[in-house]
């Protein structure tokens with residue numbers, strides 16, 4: 001650890017003994033969820049008061065640790081906006097959807113989303129340590145009565161056993177690290193007993209909301225189930241504290257590679273300079289920025305949306321300007337269930353049959369001369385090509401490059417473009433006569 005990050009405690013917690021403050025159980029049982037409690041820490045705006053007094057909004061719950069990172073005098077504090085609701089949440093917007101990623105449609109059994117050929121997402125709980133206002137799964141998350149039953153868990157495991165193409169399972173929710181360690185271990189153990197599951201990933205914001213939960217006991221349990229990867233979720237440099245640094249240090253020492261997924265949000269982190277500071281601080285705490293997501297079209301999150309171009313601008317400001325390790329991929333998760341689509345600035349300006357024209361981050365324009373002789377890869381003698389794994393579903397663009405497939409057509413394409421078809425079909429009909437080609441006989445007889 002080169003530089004010290006800071007530790008903060010809101011004044012109302014000044015007298016709490018360290019032993020309690022550093023206990024994850026104390027933090028969880030002292031979460032703030034009412035206007036009265038939150039008001040003791042922050043001077044609330046009218047808009048926040050209105051939202052906190054409204055029934056039926058997405059669940060509010062904030063750990064004392066996390067609320068302490070907020071500057072109480074700044075109504076636009078970037079952490080505050082992530083966890084304190086405002087009246088803006090009640091404003092519907094065009095294109096808003098309940099399940100914008102169509103996860104329910106991709107669920108062969110409840111709580112298991114199988115969207116991609118070789119990996120599946122397992123929703124193992126609906127609970128989190130703190131709730132994000134822009135939650136993409138607010139349709140199911142937060143509801144204490146909507147937990148996944150052990151029957152559903154058995155069905156998920158059964159599906160995975162019978163689906164050998166799944167080699168990577170992501171545990172998410174909710175937050176898998178709020179589960180009782182015994183239950184989490186039961187899940188990890190069941191997955192490890194399936195031979196074709198090569199890697200397990202956890203998506204968790206617990207290190208950020210409740211870093212004291214990352215105990216030696218927990219990491220000792222987790223490392224029994226390697227290879228295990230963890231993605232955390234940090235959106236702003238202010239979330240990177242001494243406690244988070246310690247938590248990621250423990251995870252890293254347990255041999256767990258760490259990534260970060262963040263969401264691009266208006267007023268929170270829609271600035272290349274904030275993003276540069278964020279990704280550089282993440283690499284200092286041994287976390288590699290993985291994805292930066294365009295905000296999903298989820299109810300209550302309209303005020304967080306930015307133009308997609310903002311993400312391109314941010315990647316433009318990072319690539320080349322800082323460590324490649326620090327540059328995440330900018331992703332639009334396609335509404336309707338199309339999955340993750342990466343976007344980046346265009347670096348290829350033009351091309352001919354022997355040259356391509358590229359530009360770098362500085363605007364330097366260069367040419368790369370293509371080889372004049374290239375011995376093409378020979379699939380017939382390549383053992384890998386010969387033993388291609390059959391993919392689940394369609395192989396997409398790769399299938400066009402690599403297989404016999406010539407095109408991909410949207411549904412109904414043939415029917416729509418079969419302009420002759422209607423005439424052919426009519427011709428089959430006995431009453432049909434081509435215009436202007438009627439027989440002369442019939443005219444003579446009239």
Ligand SMILES: *Cc1c(COP(=O)(O)O)cnc(C)c1O
Nearest residue numbers: 113114115116119120121170340
């Ligand atoms: C994001 C996601 C994954 C994992 O995607 P990667 O690009 O491999 O990180 C898997 N399944 C679902 C449903 C997802 O949303």
